[in-house]
Amino acid sequence: MSVNTKEFKESYFVVIFSSQRSEGENGYGKMAQVMEDLASRQQGFLGIESVRDNELGITISYWESLEDIKRWKVNTAHKAAQIKGKKEWYKNYKVRICKMEREYSFER
Amino acid sequence: MSVNTKEFKESYFVVIFSSQRSEGENGYGKMAQVMEDLASRQQGFLGIESVRDNELGITISYWESLEDIKRWKVNTAHKAAQIKGKKEWYKNYKVRICKMEREYSFER
Numbered sequence A, B: 001m002s003v004n005t006k007e008f009k010e011s012y013f014v015v016i017f018s019s020q021r022s023e024g025e026n027g028y029g030k031m032a033q034v035m036e037d038l039a040s041r042q043q044g045f046l047g048i049e050s051v052r053d054n055e056l057g058i059t060i061s062y063w064e065s066l067e068d069i070k071r072w073k074v075n076t077a078h079k080a081a082q083i084k085g086k087k088e089w090y091k092n093y094k095v096r097i098c099k100m101e102r103e104y105s106f107e108r
Helices: A028-039 A066-073 A076-089 B028-039 B066-073 B076-089
Strands: A013-021 A045-052 A057-063 A090-107 B013-021 B045-052 B057-063 B090-107
Touching: A013 A066, A013 B013, A013 B090, A028 A045, A028 A076, A045 B045, A045 B057, A057 A066, A057 B045, A057 B057, A076 A090, A090 B013, B013 B066, B028 B045, B028 B076, B057 B066, B076 B090
Parallel strands: none
Antiparallel strands: A013 A057, A013 A090, A045 A057, A090 B090, B013 B057, B013 B090, B045 B057
């Protein structure tokens, strides 16, 4: 899915989640879908884009404010997934929270 | 490649390039590698991560300043690749320039 942030307010925030998976599925695919669905129903959620190849995964989510990002971080079901993520699904991950400065796009 | 931005200065900038490809290879893979090599030799370049699946590609590059990002945008070889990208390689793309606010990571 490609997200059209041009529809958003002028200022918004971006969470970049880049990760490397552990060996084995262990219910990862289902959890990822459940978490994406749950995130999309949170206050301030604007959109999400996700790509994974054999080496690296990058998920970018877009939010109205830093408060919305914090609220999602401490969501109970999301916290449970984070704990399982550290135990089973990820070899490593990085979370970067950024403020959108400017954007432009091309469409054929 | 996973980028360890913790080594960077406290403040840095991020370019998120998300794109959907046109049909056909047309020298895309070679160009992508050449551009990544060239970007990595530019002033202020800190790192790059790139993932592509069948639907979407996301490339994230990290830079010391907005001026460094602008300088890379107008680099002659890069401009030539941008023109070819619009003509041949991409159905659509979005470029978002963001300021890093905070980050944290997990390593097994």
